[in-house]
Amino acid sequence: MTALATVVPETRTTGPRLAWLRDRGMGASVLVAGLSSAFGVFLVEITAYIGAVLQADPFIGDSGTLAVVVAILSVLLTAVAMYVAAIVTANTFSTIIAGRTRQIALMRLIGATARAQRAEVGRQGLVVGLLGAGLGLLAGLLLSAAAVQLGGQLVATAPSSFSLAQPALALPAVGVALTTWAAAWVGSRRVLAVTPLQALGGAVERTRDEVSGRKGRHVGAWVLLISGAALLAGGVVLGLVTPLGVVVAFFGGILSFTGLALGSVLFMPPVLRLVGRLFGSSATARLAAENALRYPERSSRMAIGVVMGVTLVTMFAVALESSKRLMTSQTTEEIPPEFFAPYDAFAAIMMVLVAVSAVIAAVGLVNLLTIGVVQRRRELGLLRSIGLSNRQVRRMVLLEATHITVAATLTGLVLGVLYGWIAAQSLLGSVPVLPEFTPAGLVAPQVPWLPVVIIVAATALLTLVAAATPTRLATRVAPVEALAAD
Numbered sequence: 322m323t324a325l326a327t328v329v330p331e332t333r334t335t336g337p338r339l340a341w342l343r344d345r346g347m348g349a350s351v352l353v354a355g356l357s358s359a360f361g362v363f364l365v366e367i368t369a370y371i372g373a374v375l376q377a378d379p380f381i382g383d384s385g386t387l388a389v390v391v392a393i394l395s396v397l398l399t400a401v402a403m404y405v406a407a408i409v410t411a412n413t414f415s416t417i418i419a420g421r422t423r424q425i426a427l428m429r430l431i432g433a434t435a436r437a438q439r440a441e442v443g444r445q446g447l448v449v450g451l452l453g454a455g456l457g458l459l460a461g462l463l464l465s466a467a468a469v470q471l472g473g474q475l476v477a478t479a480p481s482s483f484s485l486a487q488p489a490l491a492l493p494a495v496g497v498a499l500t501t502w503a504a505a506w507v508g509s510r511r512v513l514a515v516t517p518l519q520a521l522g523g524a525v526e527r528t529r530d531e532v533s534g535r536k537g538r539h540v541g542a543w544v545l546l547i548s549g550a551a552l553l554a555g556g557v558v559l560g561l562v563t564p565l566g567v568v569v570a571f572f573g574g575i576l577s578f579t580g581l582a583l584g585s586v587l588f589m590p591p592v593l594r595l596v597g598r599l600f601g602s603s604a605t606a607r608l609a610a611e612n613a614l615r616y617p618e619r620s621s622r623m624a625i626g627v628v629m630g631v632t633l634v635t636m637f638a639v640a641l642e643s644s645k646r647l648m649t650s651q652t653t654e655e656i657p658p659e660f661f662a663p664y665d666a667f668a669a670i671m672m673v674l675v676a677v678s679a680v681i682a683a684v685g686l687v688n689l690l691t692i693g694v695v696q697r698r699r700e701l702g703l704l705r706s707i708g709l710s711n712r713q714v715r716r717m718v719l720l721e722a723t724h725i726t727v728a729a730t731l732t733g734l735v736l737g738v739l740y741g742w743i744a745a746q747s748l749l750g751s752v753p754v755l756p757e758f759t760p761a762g763l764v765a766p767q768v769p770w771l772p773v774v775i776i777v778a779a780t781a782l783l784t785l786v787a788a789a790t791p792t793r794l795a796t797r798v799a800p801v802e803a804l805a806a807d
Contacts, residue, residue, distance in 0.1 A: 344417070358493055360398075361493025362458055364493075366485060367468060412625065450498035453501065549577025552573025566747035578740075589625070590621070592728045619689075624729040633737070637741070638741065638768075643767045687787045690788065718788060
């Protein structure tokens with residue numbers, strides 16, 4: 322018997338070698354990798370096309386500054402999308418491994434090694450990454466070809482001989498495949514902790530008491546968080562002297578948010594507990610709130626993707642609005658709306674591009690909720706056997722999804738405003754302002770309320786979409802069959 326049996330439930334070890342791709346969560350993982358790859362390929366092609374358009378312009382063709390700026394933004398946005406996809410993939414594989422605890426333990430019981438089983442999970446992650454990267458590469462090329470054709474009709478200086486065969490074309494696809502592989506490896510680290518004795522139990526997530534008793538494993542998260550916070554503060558201070566402070570702040574944001582993501586099991590439960598009080602005191606509401614807190618690892622993995630998406634969109638909105646407000650304050654005269662038309666168009670394009678990362682995070686939430694319900698069949702069957710109706714079970718699952726998304730949205734809004742202000746401050750703090758052309762100093766954060774309302778509305782819609790499949794699955798199996806399931 323091979324190590325593949327340790328990660329494929331039931332009797333699929335006798336089937337095709339890639340039968341595990343039909344497992345819950347794998348299809349969505351391929352979709353996440355595909356979205357990230359397609360996004361990166363599209364940005365590479367469009368960045369090259371914009372550069373060609375600028376070179377063909379008779380007035381600014383000799384200046385490559387704007388093309389360089391667009392290329393830098395393309396690299397940063399691709400990196401952000403890959404970063405989000407990697408965390409979503411790692412969380413998905415962590416949840417899948419938690420659901421396979423018993424199968425893994427059974428293999429340990431008959432002599433299989435944990436490292437061999439983890440290596441098999443890593444190979445699965447590589448296959449998922451390669452499939453997603455390949456599909457994303459094709460989708461990105463098709464989107465790019467359509468965009469180039471459209472640009473040829475709308476842009477007067479469009480180059481006639483632009484080629485889609487760009488030197489950096491394969492880099493996003495290769496990066497997605499490698500990051501998905503690495504994310505699967507990171508997400509499978511729990512395999513090493515499974516003992517043969519757990520074969521007598523079922524699929525389990527760590528409880529609140531078990532998580533709180535493992536302080537040492539969160540040292541890395543605290544180190545990243547504190548290091549990132551120091552760099553963020555350094556970026557703000559340096560930004561009072563030079564706009565290069567935003568570079569320091571950028572790395573501080575990456576480190577600090579990675580620390581928050583790794584330590585989400587520590588930071589999210591207090592927010593979940595606070596939000597849980599808003600759902601009333603009915604039995605269903607109390608069950609939903611307790612379920613979100615009982616297994617903090619599972620809830621935190623579901624929440625952190627949404628936190629990332631909301632944080633990114635809010636951060637860009639706040640940074641752009643703060644920059645716009647600083648420009649507006651430089652004159653006492655009324656500025657015509659058309660003055661900000663190019664700026665608003667750029668802001669809208671940036672928000673759409675950043676929203677791709679939010680979509681990737683949303684796919685992760687739907688995926689994790691579905692996997693979670695499948696793995697809790699015994700628990701849901703027990704609730705139905707003691708008298709809960711189908712409607713109450715569906716309402717409980719919907720409230721759990723709402724609980725997690727509301728907590729994640731509030732956290733993302735707070736972090737987004739903070740990161741957005743730091744970005745604006747580190748970039749604009751040294752910019753000369755009227756009337757004496759002295760540095761701007763401290764820049765007040767500006768919150769654009771329209772994007773905030775859109776974020777809240779999108780989150781509400783996300784909750785309904787994310788809970789649709791899990792609520793159906795929660796009531797599809799008869800109580801007796803659910804209680805008899807492994």
